[in-house]
Amino acid sequence: MKRVEQILDTQLQSEIDTFTRTHLLRDRVQRIDEGEGESRVGLVTRRRRHYLDVPIPSYRKAITRLLLSDHNLSIEHLRYPGRYRAAAxxxxxxxxxxxxxxxxxxxxxxxxxxxxxxAILRRDFLRDIRGPVGGFERKRSADRPYEFLKRLLSLRAITGRLARFVADVFDVYDGCARYIPAALYLPAP
Ligand SMILES: [Zn+2]
Incomplete structure (x- = not known):
C-alpha cells in the first residue's frame, strides 16, 4: 500500500509540476510531522490544505478557482479559440x-x-493583512507581484481575508466584458 501511495504521489506531483493551469500549486512546502516532536519543511503532494477551511462557501470557491486556474480571467479564457476568434x-x-x-x-x-x-479592494486588503503578515511591505515587491501572490497564498493566518479579496476581485472582472483584441477575430467565411 505504501508503494501504491508513493506511485500515486509521484504521478500527481508530476502533473502539478507540468500542467499550465496548476502553476499556483507548485512549490508548496509544508511542515511535516516526523513524530516524537520532530518536524521538517518539505513538499507534500496530498494534504488537506488550509484554504478548504474558509467557512464562507463563495470565498472558499473563489480561492479554489484561483489556485486551479478555473476562473474568468483572460489569461485562461483566451488560451483557447472561441466561435469567431482564434486562440490568443x-x-x-x-x-x-x-x-x-x-x-x-x-x-x-x-x-x-x-x-x-x-484599487479600493486592494487598499483595504493590504491594510487588513498588515497585522498578521509582519513586515509585509518589505515582502511586497511591486515588480514581482506573482512572487508576492504565491507568498500570500502560503500564509495560513490570512487565508480567509485573502479568499474574500479574491472573490471580490473576481466579481469586478465578471462584471465587465472581456477585452478581445481585433486581431483575434476570424474573417467571415
Ligand atoms: Zn489591468
Missing part, C-alpha cells in the same frame, strides 16, 4: 480594464489600476 498568444490576453498588461492572476489582484473598485 499570451501577450494578447490583455486586461479588460487597463489593456496595458496581460490579464493574469497577479495583475488582477495586485497590480491593475484600471478600475476604481479594484
Amino acid at each position: 498568444p499570451r501577450d494578447l490576453r490583455l486586461c479588460r480594464f487597463c489593456r496595458a498588461a496581460v490579464e493574469d492572476e497577479a495583475h488582477a489582484l495586485l497590480v491593475c489600476t484600471g478600475h476604481d473598485k479594484l
